[in-house]
Amino acid sequence: MMPIWTKSGEKHAVTLLKVQDCHVLRYVSKEESGGKTAKLLVGGKNVSPFSKPESAHEIFKEAGVPQKQKVTTFNVTDDAIIKPGTPLYAAHFRPGQFVDVTAKTIGKGFQGVMKRWGFKGQPASHGQTKTHRRPGAISTNKAAKVYCGKKMPGKMGNIYRTSFGLKVWRINTKHDIIYVNGSVPGHTNCLVKVRDSKLPTYKNCNKNPPFPTFFADGDEELPEDLFDEEIFQFTDPSVTFS
């Protein structure tokens, strides 16, 4: 995470996400998947194939792509279908766009009710016998049962969670890095899924995105760094107010 300053001198914290060897693996049509839209399987980071079973090698052999650590699905409209085997780059996103980031949260193991659900517990003194971090009552008398989904101690973390509506401040095309506003679930160097935001406020925020994706054919020459309009670039002199 890094600080980033706007032209008016305000500071924002930013997370760096690296797009590492992403390739489209397979196209699954609407009828095949049984959903509402077609799906594209995309694979992330390269990994050695020797630790995976032969059955897992198939998809990658068809696409002609090295074994990937993670495979995710993206729901895609028919006009945005990409041929399997095309690499995906960070330039697929543009600064000023809003993005949802999904990842597995940091695993905390088996945790008690105070850390996991934020219960208040009991006082440390004044006669409390062996009860300082316990949940207390779990149901009422009339209910005569414990409701399903009652907040109780258990394994915390290591589940998929999404941060919605994160602004993309800057894109580094040379190293394929996306600078995303705020924090993102997961530990450092964990695998993350970045998607265009589904929030209704940011529906029409993306004007002229590279559609269906950014192809590094050499037609479009992008500068090494793409900045949002409001970012203070370090090539400019210091900010002055008038």
Added chain:
Amino acid sequence: RVSSDGKPPKFQPPPKPVIIDRKTRKEERRFLSPEFIPPRGRTDPLKYYIERKDMIQRRKVFNIPEFYVGSVLAVTTADPFASDKSKRFVGICIQRGGKGLGATFVLRNVIEDQGVEICYELYSPRIQAIEVLKLEKRLDENLTYLRDALPEYSTFDVNMKPVPRMDQEEIPVNKLQVRMKPKPWSKRWERPKYNIKGIKFELPEHKMKAAQKWSQPWLEFDMLREYDTSKIEEKIRKELSEELEK
């Protein structure tokens, strides 16, 4: 040897050796700002490389001078609410924290009997000028104990003139031992964990001995805590000098 006259040749002393101290000269004045050194961790070094590029870019446009904890600085920042739209603050640098772009330094001064500490970010675009009025080091790397010292040690004239300095001299170490206000202090500075050398403790002997009870003498031999930055520093210095010359 036979001379032309038959007399012994006139003694000619050998030429005086000219000692060019190249090695010591070069090793001396190489200061690397502490925020360039990456902390120990499992982050990808690519992140530090990119952050360093941004820091170098900022340093090309805006001059961040060399300073240490204990030097007196004057910082002018842009402020939308001030009448001149800029604010100037003079103070002694108490501590330097943070790594990379978020590096900060805290300046302390006593203005009209009120101690004021302001934490500035080195790479913030709001900073318009940083002048070093007095470049010197102190006995410690963290002068937060000045909060519990007598106010005379933290007062600096706001209109102080910069102290002139030769370029190639070594940075002077001010071995000032500061006198404290009566206890209680914000932290127990006499304890060995702070390892403070710049305070003149006027505490009784038995209290100083009792404070040694919290010493952890095994810490200096702990190998897992060792972080040798010499090679990393060399690489970063090379990178910096190359980039700044461009």
